[in-house]
Amino acid sequence: MSEKYTYAVARIRALELALFSNSTIDQLIACGSYEQCLQFLEEKGWGDNETSGNAEAILTREEEKTWKIVEELKVGMEHFDVLSYSKLFHNLKAAIKAVCTEDMNRHVFYDDVSISGEEMLEIVRTKDFQSLPENMRQAAEEAYDTLLHTGDGQLCDVIIDRAALDAIYDAGKKAKAEIIRDYAESTVAVADIKIAVRSQKTAKSMDFMKRAMAECDSIDTDRLAKAALGGMDAIREYLLGTSYAEGAEALLESPSAFERWCDNRIIQTISPQKYNAFTIGPIIAYVLARQNEIKTVRIILSGKLNDLPEDSIRERVREMYV
Template identity: 35%
Template sequence: MSSTEYASAVAAVKAMESSLLTHSDIEQLINAGSASDFSALISSKAGEEQTLAQIWDMLSEFAPGCRELEILLYRNDFHNFKAALKALLSNRDASQYYIEPTNLDLSILTEVISSKSYDDLPEYMRDTAAEAYELLTETLDGQLSDTLIDAAALRAMQNAAEKTGSSFMVRYAQLTTVCADIKTAYRCSLMGKSRSFLETAVCGSSELDKESLVRAAQSGTDALFTFLDSTAYGDLGTLLKESPAQFEKRCDDMIMEHAESARLQAFGFEPLAAYFIAKEAEIKNIRILTVCREYGADRETITERMRKLYV
């Protein structure tokens, strides 16, 4: 890869970064009086509302065919597959369950699954698609097939990141997997799930060994937290114990801290990926703010839940 790749895209993204919400913008939004003040502030600060799909379209135009960026959407792709599969088996319209942006062609997804023509799916989904379909039709256990697909998404992310050789994407995939695995292991532990279920649900990574995590989760939540304390992710265990909301926030913040490492780069796809992650966090922050205000949450609670900002 040329060291000066995506010079134009990075410069454009840097120009757009100046319109991301800042800490003072968030403060103003939290302190906004009435709902109309809040809406007016949102439109003046965040400008014309852009969906993530629109941001993605723009980034794809800047960096067409960028394999590294596609990895950011793998979880959406697998979610959409999950939605299409369930909709097909329950005779529902899947389109309302799809999320965008995605690397998949959603217009043919249901057809691909019903005709089992998995070759029309991206390579990283084919095996999982066949396996999940079989599992769901044989066992009718939606939860089991969901966990299989979720773990496969994480594995696909890690494999694709390794294949691109990008340390930025490898770390992104690792962090995403670590957060998802801890959450899954904790939930399974609380629900007393079997070892085989845990083995399907937990993906594992070089950061958190699958076997150790499964064993710890099977021995109960205390054993899980003790195991996490012995790793670099002990703080995540502590947060999960105290407040799942704070755990979720810390996971998002870890990804954002990683994205920040690309902020100073003048070339390469990394600043583009970081901008996408920043936009994701911004949209999430606005959503949290809106919901918290609707439910009359106090200022402190809202501040506590705000995700780390890129700028």
């Protein structure tokens, strides 16, 4: 236990007051229209003068605000690398596809990561894979060659997604902070379960699943893949014997309930950080909680924009951290 994070955690505690609770989310869902939702968000302090009335700009601004606060806390951005891996590997995937297909759409990249879209494009274009972080090099080269020679975009995705999961898991194993280990374990396990469910629905082979699934302690990927070949009931049966039994129930309910459970599982993993005063845990939990909040608001706004009924939106809404 260290006093290093005392100031930062206390500041985060004060900031947690502004996080949306489940009742605030209920109020947002109860708004009559998309425009009223935006007005509600603005009244809650979301966005700024420049983003008024533009949902995507408001959500982007909120994400930027979160990272600005984290930078101000001066706790070392390296602790948050594990949270940016999915965006970083997404940039790699997008860059490889852009270079191989010569379709230069610059709006598919994330810029708030250590290697921006522009830099990633340059690396892939010059095949300078050695300048990538070590955990990306091999996957980048393999995915690039695969897409170039086979034109199989899905296989390219699988290679990079698997590398992203392995990177998250390795970062978790190496991390001193318990929350990063728990987050990595939950993220990889939930991703493996998602792969199994989607593979079952699209009748993928055992080889495909083995290639896509990343090893982790709480899930036996062999058994999960075999269960996926046996059908949805077999997946549920397998999950009932693991610590992800609630996922089995969500699978039974509906696909959107399962997706919701996947995100809720991460929030449940970070929940104990509400009672921790001396580690970096609450700061990481706050960032994850903000990301979950922004994602939930995006789901609600999208539902409102497409005139989905309230119940249908509610089914997709994630559990809040506070």
